[in-house]
Amino acid sequence: MAVQETPVSRRLKSVKHIIIVCSGKGGVGKSSVSAQLALSLHASSPNARVGVLDVDLTGPSIPRMLGLDGHGVHQSSDGWVPVYADALGDGEPRLACMSVGFLLKKKGDSVVWRGPKKNAMIRQFLSDVRWGELDYLVVDTPPGTSDEHLSLIEHLAPVHSRLSAVIVTTPQAVALLDAMKCLSFTRAVALPVLGLIENMSGYVCPCCGDVSNVFSTGGGVEMAIREGVPFLGSMPIDTELVTLLDAAESTDLGAADGQHDEDSEVRSFGVLQRYQKTSSAKLLSAIVENLILTLPSVEHASVSSSA
Amino acid sequence: MLAVQRSAVVSVPSNAPEHCPGTESELAGKADACNGCANQDICASNTPKGPDPALPFIRDRMAVVKHKILVLSGKGGVGKSTFTAQLGWAFAADEQLQTGVMDVDICGPSIPTIFGVASEQVHSSSSGWSPVYVQDNLGIMSVGFMLPSSRDAVMWRGPKKNGLIAQFLKDVDWGDLDYLVIDTPPGTSDEHLSVVQYLKESGIDGAVLVTTPQEVSLQDVRREIDFCRKMGIRVLGLVENMSGFVCPGCKTESQIFRPTTGGAERLAKETGIQLLGKVPLDPRIGKSADYGVSFLDEYPDSPASDAYLDIIDKIKKILGGESAL
Numbered sequence: 001m002a003v004q005e006t007p008v009s010r011r012l013k014s015v016k017h018i019i020i021v022c023s024g025k026g027g028v029g030k031s032s033v034s035a036q037l038a039l040s041l042h043a044s045s046p047n048a049r050v051g052v053l054d055v056d057l058t059g060p061s062i063p064r065m066l067g068l069d070g071h072g073v074h075q076s077s078d079g080w081v082p083v084y085a086d087a088l089g090d091g092e093p094r095l096a097c098m099s100v101g102f103l104l105k106k107k108g109d110s111v112v113w114r115g116p117k118k119n120a121m122i123r124q125f126l127s128d129v130r131w132g133e134l135d136y137l138v139v140d141t142p143p144g145t146s147d148e149h150l151s152l153i154e155h156l157a158p159v160h161s162r163l164s165a166v167i168v169t170t171p172q173a174v175a176l177l178d179a180m181k182c183l184s185f186t187r188a189v190a191l192p193v194l195g196l197i198e199n200m201s202g203y204v205c206p207c208c209g210d211v212s213n214v215f216s217t218g219g220g221v222e223m224a225i226r227e228g229v230p231f232l233g234s235m236p237i238d239t240e241l242v243t244l245l246d247a248a249e250s251t252d253l254g255a256a257d258g259q260h261d262e263d264s265e266v267r268s269f270g271v272l273q274r275y276q277k278t279s280s281a282k283l284l285s286a287i288v289e290n291l292i293l294t295l296p297s298v299e300h301a302s303v304s305s306s307a
Numbered sequence: 308m309l310a311v312q313r314s315a316v317v318s319v320p321s322n323a324p325e326h327c328p329g330t331e332s333e334l335a336g337k338a339d340a341c342n343g344c345a346n347q348d349i350c351a352s353n354t355p356k357g358p359d360p361a362l363p364f365i366r367d368r369m370a371v372v373k374h375k376i377l378v379l380s381g382k383g384g385v386g387k388s389t390f391t392a393q394l395g396w397a398f399a400a401d402e403q404l405q406t407g408v409m410d411v412d413i414c415g416p417s418i419p420t421i422f423g424v425a426s427e428q429v430h431s432s433s434s435g436w437s438p439v440y441v442q443d444n445l446g447i448m449s450v451g452f453m454l455p456s457s458r459d460a461v462m463w464r465g466p467k468k469n470g471l472i473a474q475f476l477k478d479v480d481w482g483d484l485d486y487l488v489i490d491t492p493p494g495t496s497d498e499h500l501s502v503v504q505y506l507k508e509s510g511i512d513g514a515v516l517v518t519t520p521q522e523v524s525l526q527d528v529r530r531e532i533d534f535c536r537k538m539g540i541r542v543l544g545l546v547e548n549m550s551g552f553v554c555p556g557c558k559t560e561s562q563i564f565r566p567t568t569g570g571a572e573r574l575a576k577e578t579g580i581q582l583l584g585k586v587p588l589d590p591r592i593g594k595s596a597d598y599g600v601s602f603l604d605e606y607p608d609s610p611a612s613d614a615y616l617d618i619i620d621k622i623k624k625i626l627g628g629e630s631a632l
Contacts, residue, residue, distance in 0.1 A: 025383060025384055028383075064526060108530060110381075110533040112534055116348075117346075145460045178415040182460065188460065205559065206561050212554060214552065215593050216597065246522050
């Protein structure tokens with residue numbers, strides 16, 4: 001089958017791997033996992049070029065998490081210029097970010113759109129953003145299996161062989177139920193699944209060190225085994241990370257550990273540095289190493305099966 | 308650059324060409340002025356113009372529902388469905404009252420599981436679909452009751468979802484209700500617009516906004532407040548969920564989701580919206596939801612139960628005060 005050339009496929013020609021982060025349920029940590037994946041992929045090699053695309057149009061969280069709140073997008077003759085999270089670091093910027101949050105005049109503005117408008121916006125994000133050469137494009141999605149997801153898959157059809165998905169869930173039955181729906185969705189659209197991440201799996205009391213399973217535990221592993229999907233790992237609740245991603249603007253916490261050599265105004269660059277010090281970063285970098293190894297084989301399998 | 312389109316309120320978008328006939332007009336997408344407009348296709352494809360034929364039926368059905376409450380939050384996973392369920396159970400604790408719970412989260416229905424009726428089916432009778440009754444006076448309707456298996460994904464675009472929501476409002480035999488609590492999906496999109504538009508004529512009493520203490524969640528709630536303002540819905544109040552965690556081992560309270568920007572309290576002050584209360588994180592809440600039992604009945608001694616009951620009392624008072632007028 002000859003793959004048709006579209007504006008999207010032309011634009012994404014220079015993107016090697018596209019990883020879609022999804023989950024049926026909201027608030028399980030898609031955006032936080034997307035942000036962490038991007039940060040870890042960025043740190044995985046000194047010249048890895050990473051892009052983050054936030055297609056959660058009515059609730060964009062990526063700008064806040066990467067400390068990019070308030071930035072705007074610039075138009076160039078070659079399309080929209082993404083916001084670079086490491087623009088102020090030394091060397092060439094290689095963590096690009098695009099979200100509807102950058103297009104809003106005020107951060108409290110709501111985007112009240114029905115499906116067709118969302119579809120048009122996603123098409124524009126995929127075809128008009130000047131990503132340049134990218135090794136990885138991490139796509140953060142809204143909860144559910146609806147317009148955004150269908151549009152995304154539809155527009156990415158010409159580059160289907162480079163697509164893969166990571167499913168995020170929390171351990172409760174209610175979330176697993178929705179994760180299952182999400183898995184059914186990936187099967188229906190023949191999207192290869194890299195694996196399942198169980199987020200918010202246990203919380204260590206800072207006072208006595210007891211582990212509480214705030215949202216129960218172990219459900220993700222069981223589901224992965226039952227469904228024959230690789231289990232990538234479980235991430236406990238890390239308050240340090242919650243605070244880091246939530247208050248990416250304030251540098252007071254990072255300054256406490258004496259590593260205050262970077263300019264305190266370089267807040268987004270600070271996120272990159274400080275993230276590597278959290279305990280979640282170690283867990284996630286192991287997951288990412290694993291992902292980098294499996295990516296080509298998963299994508300290759302999807303090529304041969306569709307051929 | 309990108310103007311936030313207020314198509315729901317103003318029918319001429321701010322980025323429209325000069326002689327735009329308006330998105331709700333019969334000529335939308337077909338007038339001369341539409342040629343070259345970026346959104347021409349969208350306007351032209353929205354075929355049904357004029358009032359929705361379902362509206363009079365919905366009006367009849369909703370005429371016997373005294374209070375309609377929306378549970379909203381911009382962000383997902385903050386506890387909308389859990390709160391909806393506690394609200395439903397608390398209303399239904401009064402045997403004199405009839406309560407209905409409608410789940411319009413089409414892609415991720417959690418209400419059936421939380422109420423412990425996940426395997427039930429909807430039956431239809433001559434007077435419409437009958438809701439699934441958890442108690443004599445507590446009926447529930449969700450798309451979860453209509454799926455062949457809980458694993459099935461509902462991969463629907465907007466118009467199909469709207470169709471189902473209209474059916475939930477016009478074809479379900481709710482009967483005489485004192486309270487109808489509507490659980491929504493995260494965001495501000497098709498489902499929300501549809502519910503609000505369908506219920507415009509019969510009137511919505513107000514919306515309860517659920518949030519968690521972090522800024523990421525508050526950001527989304529601000530958008531939801533903006534949505535309510537645009538749509539003309541009264542905000543009954545804010546509920547801060549997952550606010551602090553008491554370790555069952557040492558009883559010390561710690562903040563899992565730290566209110567880095569002042570939490571809901573500050574938001575309430577900024578916007579002048581009442582903060583109805585803060586519900587602490589209790590692992591037993593999630594467990595109760597998984598097993599489908601009422602948290603308020605199972606663990607009445609938990610601080611979270613007190614918080615819930617306090618909030619529910621406030622909501623009742625706000626609604627009660629209004630009906631007395």
